[in-house]
Amino acid sequence: MRKKFLAGIAVMAAATLAMTGCASGSTTAPTSAAGSTSAAAEDVTLEFAQWWEPELPANALRGLMDQFEKENPGIKVKLISGPYASTKEQVVAGAAAGTMSDVVGLDGAWVNDFVKQGSLANLSELMKAASFDESQLAAQVQLDGSTWMIPVANFVYPMFVNDDLLKKAGVAAVPTNRTEFTAAAAALTKLGNNIAGWVLPLDSSAPNGIQNDVMSWVWSSGGSMLKDGKPYLTGNADVKSAMEFIKGLYDAGSIAKGSFTMKEQDKVNEFTNGRVGMMIDSLAHVNLIREQNKDLKFQVAAIPSVDGYSGKRGMPYASWGIGVAANSKHQAEAFKLVSFLMGKDVNATLCNSAHAFPGNAQSVPDFVNSDPIFKQAFEIYQAGAPTNEFTGLPVAEDLMRSFDEQFQKYLAGKQSADDALAAAQKAWDAAFAG
Amino acid sequence: MSTTTLPARAKRTGPGGRRVQATGGKKGLVKALVPFGYLSPTVVLLTVLMVIPIVMVIGYSLMDNVIMKKNPQFVGFKHYSDILASDSFWTAVTNTLFFTGVSVVAHLVLGLAFAMMLNTELLGHRVKAIFRTIYVLPWLFTVAIIAVLWRLLLEPNGVINYLLTASHLAGSQIEWLGSPDTALLAVTFINIWSGYPFYMTSLLAGLQGIPADYYEAAQVDGASAWQRFTRITLPQLKPIIISMALLDFIWTTQQFALIWMTTGGGPLGTTEMLSTFTYKLAFTKYQFGTASAAAVIVLVISMVLAFFYVRAQKARD
Secondary structure, X not given: OHHHHHHHHHHHHHHHHHHHHHHOOOOOOOOOOOOOOHHHHOOEEEEEEEOOHHHOOOOHHHHHHHHHHHHOOOEEEEXXXXXXXXXXXXXXXXXXXXXXXOEEEEOHHHXXXXXXXXXXOOHHHHHHXXXXXXXXXXXXXXXXXXXXXXXXXXXXXXXXXXXXXXXXXXXXXXXXXXXHHHHHHHHHHHOOOOOEEEOOOOOOOOOOHHHHHHHHHHHOOOOOOEEOOEEOOOOOHHHHHHHHHHHHHHHOOOEOOOHHHOOHHHHHHHHHOOOEEEEEOOHHHHHHHHHHOOOOXXXXXXXXXXXXXXXXXXXXXXXXXXXXXXXXXXXXXXXXXXXXXXXXXXXXXXHHHHOOEEOEOOOOOOHHHHOHHHHHXXXXXXXXXXXXXXXXXOOHHHHHHHHHHHHHHHHOOOOOHHXXXXXXXXXXXXXXXX | OOOOOOOHHHHHHOOOOHHHHHHOHHHHHHHHHHHHHHHHXXXXXXXXXXXXXXXXXXXXXXXXXXXXXXXXXXXXXXXXXXXXXXHHHHHHHHHHHHHHHHHHHHHHHHHHHHHHHHHOOOOOHHHXXXXXXXXXXXXXXXXHHXXXXXXXXXXXXXXXXXXXXXXXXXXXXXXXXXXXXXXXXXHHHHHHHHHHHHHHHHHHHHHHOOOHHHHHHHHHOOOOHHHHHHHHHHHHHHHHHHHHHHHHHHHHXXXXXXXXXXXXXXXXXOOOOHHHHHHHHHHOOOOHHHHHHHHHHHHHHHHHHHHHHHHHHHXXX
């Protein structure tokens, strides 16, 4: 009896070990159980970790995966979906443990660190091996001459304008330069009733406000925060000018209150609820705004530039990028999935669902022609230059955060613009030195 | 206080016991291993889920470029000295101490006050049941819900500001979470709100366990309400209070989600805690060695507090 009991305990212990062991098992596994036919044993299951599925209409991504599986017998795709932040943590931890998913959704801001970590496969080599036509790609994120990420869908960040509020404030036209913007923001704020001209999210837990809402003013006037790929903040007149411009708006009370801990979602809420006249935001939020406030009349426009600027206007963008794990045992199959998603028609379908601009240069999603706001945005996109200087930089999010800290101090009047730039430069230099 | 007498059979068959020695052989060994068999699932789980990760983190804290590079370098206690020399770390320590200290004291005071209100004989059972439900509500929400709820309430256009301006208690919108002057107080308040029901329910159980005879005897002796509170209620609740305060101290020093979702450690670092400081080191700077060192420092602080907790528990037993 006791022997049986002991045996039972041993089995339990073994099962516990096996369970915990399974948690860090390999990323790919045959789809069929041991002992099945040899053909089935050759099946490959690719794990695809991304944050896209929750942001797309139900079954949009799964439907494409089903199509891929149908076109590629023997390859199955398991979607590992989660929010943006947890996908990043998962990729970092997975890369360290050698359990990274075969195909991963990437943000350009992560690429440099993951390449340094050695967790991404060289896509240039995979493209060559698969004889993939690179000319169809709108962009590639490269480091040291090799491609590590391909942008699948691009979300540009134009300026959103509340037409009704602008009209009420007596602003005849959408501002195109900083002087007009300052005047419009002041007029909107004068409306009272807690309405503000502009909204600026600077929360340090997600400091992408620095990229989208601060540096966008630099890029829209042809400026840059880099020189020869290195940080260029101290003595940078373009960045200083943008900072002083924002500080002017801040001191005039034209920016919605709560900036220092405001998140992107709060920004969208403020605009959607008609409490803010203008914001710089992703086109991905157009449908959300429409759903939440059907009566809101708004349009999109290019981000205003410095007065008298006539060059191409940079417009921030964020991408749903894709890469292949260096630890994947099925890199060729993984790249098949990448090339499937980058195909002209599939890419158009995906971008249509996401309301994003395509990563395939030849794709034209339907919404670009059928929806006036997106049509307008597409024209701005084509007339300007999609710019995101944080893409491919080391510890990009930390660069935004360190700039954010200094910028907040500057806005709060605790230091000058020059001191803020010098402190941020020091932090950025240290980050680049690694 | 109480003693347990083991059955004679168990005494004889325990590991290393006389009977085992007397019997010897394979059968005796099997019997000696039985207790370890019982323990094995727990031991395995503790080893896999606690011992190994802790040892790994301690190991990481002594290495440079760990996780991010395949061949990390051993750097000894460099990360510890870097952290201890960092102003940001000491800001985080100061904020954590304020946040934790004020939270624990307020949790205790509020929890005790509400528990005593719910224990009073002046109110009927139905009224007490209603209030018990209302008071315990904050405890039922997850941290994410609490963070979103209070962000909405405290935002410049939120309900709190509306009430304050409408009642002329404030001249303009107050940036509760966005201003360096009020952010730490605001997150501490949110934490107090979300945590007092834990004290309340535990202290209420403690209050209900105090024999009524004590109060009756004190009343006969002419003790005032305050004297009854300080001489009977508090001494009787002391073991519970000490245990809960220590547990609360440990939990609150590790509070991450609430801070991250409300202020992210800002504005201007005024709500930066040890937890957010460590997280940023790991997941935005990718300095896993330094982050591990910070985590080990938090672990040591928690272990000191846990030591006092265990000692309080032993004294109580």
